[in-house]
Amino acid sequence: MKDFNLNPIKNLKLIALFFAASIAFTSCSSDDDDHDDHEHEEELITTVTYTLTSGTDVVTFTFQDLDGEGGNEPTYNQTGTLLANTTYAGEIELLNETESPAEDITHEVEEEGDDHEFFYTSTISDISITKDDTDEDGNPIGIETTFTTGAAGTGSLIVVLKHEPTKPNDGSVANAGGSTDVEVTFPLTVQ
Amino acid sequence: MKNIFSVLFFLINSIVIAQDCNHKLTGVVIDFHNNKPIENATIKVLNASNYAITDANGNFTINNLCQTNFTIEVAHISCETQTVSINLNEDNSVSVFLEHHLEELNEVVIQTSSRTEVTSIEQSLNQKTIEQFSDKSLGDALKTVSGVSSLNTGNTIVKPMIHGLHSSRLLIINNNVRLFDQEWGDEHAPNIDINASDRIEVIKGANTLIYGSDAIGGLILIKPKKYATLDSLFGSSMLSFNSNGLGGIVNSEIIKTYQSGYYAKLQASYKRFGDFKAPDYHLTNSGIESMNLSARLGYNGFEKGFDAYYSYVNNEIAILQSSHIGNVNDLVMAINRQEPRVINDFSYNINYPRQNILHHLAKVEAYKRLQGLGKLSLQYDFQINRRKEYDLRRGDRANTPVIDLRLFTTSLQPNLEIDAFDDFEINTGFLLRFQQNDAISGTGVNPLIPDYEKYDAGIYATGNYKLNLFSEISAGIRYDFSRIEAKKWYNTTDWEDTYNYDELFPEFESGITENSETLTYPKFSFHNISANFGYNRHLHNDFELFFNYGLASRMPNPSELFSDGLHHSAARIEIGQLTMNKEIANKFMASLVRNNHNFGFSVSPYFNYIKNYIQLIPDGITTTVRGAFPVWEYNQLDARIFGVDVDVNKAITSTIDYKGSISLLQGDNLSDDVALIHMPSTNFTNSISYYNKNLNQLSIGLTHKTVLQQKRYPDYNFYTYNATVDDNVYVDISSPPSSYSLFGFNSSATFKAFKTGALKVEFNVENIFNTAYREYLNRLRYFADELGRNFNLKIKINY
Structure with a gap:
């Protein structure tokens, strides 16, 4: 004989009510339920500027991709003329120009210096580039450089920023590991 | 419709009064599904020796009953036995509906050969196989079925693949609910705890329409x-x-x-x-x-x-x-x-x-x-x-x-x-x-x-x-x-x-x-x-x-x-x-x-x-x-x-x-x-x-x-x-x-x-x-x- 008397339909209603309530709960409690999905790309690097200064002589190399990946092709610009047998003080700057004012991403790299490193490679063998700054462990970062030209020639300059490279490393991109955050190639002419 | 279960509770407090044994109960036993009479069902009066068997028309008669309040038990092969309480003072004729879908009510009848669709080409994983993969994922367990492989991202993100098709082309049905878990991505594995599953079936084709029209690769139930x-x-x-x-x-x-x-x-x-x-x-x-x-x-x-x-x-x-x-x-x-x-x-x-x-x-x-x-x-x-x-x-x-x-x-x-x-079933x-x-x-x-x-x-x-x-x-x-x-x-x-x-x-x-x-x-x-x-x-x-x-x-x-x-x-x-x-x-x-x-x-x-x-x-x-x-x-x-x-x-x-x-x-x-x-x-x-x-x-x-x-x-x-x-x-x-x-x-x-x-x-x-x-x-x-x-x-x- 039954010792258990529950009305299944009544129970069903109860459960339906419970589920309805739980939906209301989940949809209300969701603090991040938003409808403005226009994200501003925060980590986007739109602009890479490498500035070389020797006295009053200023040479800049600029990479610009204002709409990020896809869309318009990036542009490369150079102002000034690189002279042979000259020593320049080099400084690199990364910007996100989709923000207003433009966000200086170089600071973020500097703050996480131990997780980042710039690598400069020139296909003109007479050019030497040394890194002048160091992270908290005494390893180079490469925001500030000394750029020394030799004889005249043409080629290209490759600037690479690695995230989480092996530090210290042998100075070559290939052996530094990590993943690439920036890789831009500027045409280079030394006169 | 008469709720047979609820009737039972009346019996508990029923008072037994000694009477002459000359009461009579007549009735009919009917198949719940098609309203056809059931032959050879047995009707037994509980706590008494009276019983009867239904004829070809499902009819039965029990004579010489001593009480007016009692319970009968109605049984038939492959049907669930029913108990029905009777009060002869109110009614001396009864209709009993028997349910012959015992396999749906009782776990023990379920066998590994039971199929979701009788004509579909399907294979199933039983409890034993599921247990073997308790540390792994649904996709790993399914790979034991021939024709099923997986698209992996490492070894913990495993997307099942039937006959080379995966993601949105497979319908994964968890407890009769079609799973929607952003299954479009190559590295989005189904969010199923394999340990919560009792039985998994793989249907290698679009042959179970009640779940959707887009099972190009097949279904996993x-x-x-x-x-x-x-x-x-x-x-x-x-x-x-x-x-x-x-x-x-x-x-x-x-x-x-x-x-x-x-x-x-x-x-x-x-x-x-x-x-x-x-x-x-x-x-x-x-x-x-x-x-x-x-x-x-x-x-x-x-x-x-x-x-x-x-x-x-x-x-x-x-x-x-x-x-x-x-x-x-x-x-x-x-x-x-x-x-x-x-x-x-x-x-x-x-x-x-x-x-x-x-x-x-x-x-x-x-x-x-x-x-x-x-x-x-x-x-x-x-x-x-x-x-x-x-x-x-x-x-x-x-x-x-x-x-x-x-x-x-x-x-x-x-x-x-x-x-x-008898020979026709429709689902709509x-x-x-x-x-x-x-x-x-x-x-x-x-x-x-x-x-x-x-x-x-x-x-x-x-x-x-x-x-x-x-x-x-x-x-x-x-x-x-x-x-x-x-x-x-x-x-x-x-x-x-x-x-x-x-x-x-x-x-x-x-x-x-x-x-x-x-x-x-x-x-x-x-x-x-x-x-x-x-x-x-x-x-x-x-x-x-x-x-x-x-x-x-x-x-x-x-x-x-x-x-x-x-x-x-x-x-x-x-x-x-x-x-x-x-x-x-x-x-x-x-x-x-x-x-x-x-x-x-x-x-x-x-x-x-x-x-x-x-x-x-x-x-x-x-x-x-x-x-x-x-x-x-x-x-x-x-x-x-x-x-x-x-x-x-x-x-x-x-x-x-x-x-x-x-x-x-x-x-x-x-x-x-x-x-x-x-x-x-x-x-x-x-x-x-x-x-x-x-x-x-x-x-x-x-x-x-x-x-x-x-x-x-x-x-x-x-x-x-x-x-x-x-x-x-x-x-x-x-x-x-x-x-x-x-x-x-x-x-x-x-x-x-x-x-x-x-x-x-x-x-x-x-x-x-x-x-x-x-x-x-x-x-x-x-x-x-x-x-x-x-x-x-x-x-x-x-x-």
Whole structure:
């Protein structure tokens, strides 16, 4: 004989009510339920500027991709003329120009210096580039450089920023590991 | 309708008064389903010696009754016995309805040969196989079925693949609810706790229309158990430990059933693994932490019942650190390097990249049997899927996901099953569904999948007809309407020039532009028709023949339509197309089966022609601030997939069994006259097992699996200029890895632990020879080897 008397339909209603309530709960409690999905790309690097200064002589190399990946092709610009047998003080700057004012991403790299490193490679063998700054462990970062030209020639300059490279490393991109955050190639002419 | 159960309660306090034994009861016993009289039913008066048997018209008479208040018990073979209380002062004639669908009410009658559809080609995984994979995933367990493979991202993200098709082409049905968990992505594994499953069925075709019209690849049904209507409390607990990954799982479940038909089940599991190990190195950042809970409550009655189910899945999955790449040069270096870029000591830490996925699924289903018609049921369900993907980021964004999507789905499904006819059964119903995707803001990254709302309505009818004692046919038709309304920002140059959408879809433009981006409102409607036909014939002895045809159509998923940009965790730019049409598949399958323990087999050839098949393929590079970046594009073509699955079983002695299987498959891109990308290669398995029921159910087995190198693959390799080395480098992203063979060992024994409980101990070894290998269908095959040897110890207590 039954010792258990529950009305299944009544129970069903109860459960339906419970589920309805739980939906209301989940949809209300969701603090991040938003409808403005226009994200501003925060980590986007739109602009890479490498500035070389020797006295009053200023040479800049600029990479610009204002709409990020896809869309318009990036542009490369150079102002000034690189002279042979000259020593320049080099400084690199990364910007996100989709923000207003433009966000200086170089600071973020500097703050996480131990997780980042710039690598400069020139296909003109007479050019030497040394890194002048160091992270908290005494390893180079490469925001500030000394750029020394030799004889005249043409080629290209490759600037690479690695995230989480092996530090210290042998100075070559290939052996530094990590993943690439920036890789831009500027045409280079030394006169 | 008269509720037989409620009548019973009157009896408890009935007063027995001595009377003359000259009362008489007449009545009739009727089949609940078709209102036909039941002959030879026995009617017994409880606590008395009177009884009767029904005649050909179902009528009975009981004379010489002493009491006017009493209970009768009405029984018939293969029917559930009914007790009915009688008060002769009110009524001396009674009609009793007997239910002959005992198998639906009672667990013990369910056998492994029971099928979802009588004529469909399906295979199932039983509890024993599911338990073997308790530490792993649904996809791993399903791979034991011939013709089923998986698309992996590492070893913890496993997407099942039936006959080369995966993601949106497979319907995964969890407790009668179609799973919506952003299944469009290659690295989005189904959010199912395998330990919450009692039984898993694989249907290799679009032959179960009640779940949807888009099962181009097939269906995976995760089915709950039916519990016996007994007063009982039972459960089990399992603890498993693995040497590879130094982790395992704890799983417990407890079930309470009542004779009244009520039941309740609670199950919970916790899984934790650290870094796994390939034969030669640790796979840094490959662990997993998973918490799961499921609860069921229901009433399994004769005329009506309900079932409520809730499941919670929370997965935190690490993705191999070395798979994070910044540009195509990083990828080339990874491909050319023999070992992963980052190899650290073992750790339980889950760093970057990683996924965190939360899935809630709840449903309530109620049914009522209608006398002389069938069973009417109504199901309401909802699901919330929250996916967060984390990647290596600069600054204080380490704990901000790069992808944060919340998918909400709710649906209502009434169904009417008409089973009143002897040889004919009809299932019909409709579906209403609403889905909303919310790209949660605050990620600082353009969402890959935009906000959208989707509405679905479907209507279907399927029928089974018994031609004669040996053969049966089934047929069905379904229509679905879907509408998707999205809101997406496109790069203005891409919208106008690259994709030419401003001319193709001017109606989607809102006129709002901001920061070189254009706001658009894409809206699409699709009409899908699907149909199936099945035939099944028992041949002489134990041979059976099946034939299936299925027409399925699938609308493009949000990823195929709207993807547009960098998929951080996949390290590729993925581009969908608003111009996608629906996929239409025609699949033919046949199967010849011999069900015999001594020597049985099944041979199942199939042919699937898919018009407008959507694939995601490498399409060169694009220049970004990171340098050249790999681009993968969705495109559409006509495809053909055909093959054969063969299974064999043979009893060598009374205790030793052999099992083997082979799957052959060929996939062709007919439009470009090349092979289809990511198709499983030929693979075969052999296993020998010893089982002795009398010796603590001792079972010892050896397994072998060989996967041959995929020789048919499309070549999407390309050259890219690497400025650092001032040379063109070859990007080999297409070549499949070599063939491999793996061997495994498994053993188990069951001991009587205490009065009503049993203790089962299992010891297993995977990849015995610690073979280093890579698998074509693993997205991380460029970066690291698959897992090395693993020892597994499992203890399960049933109580």
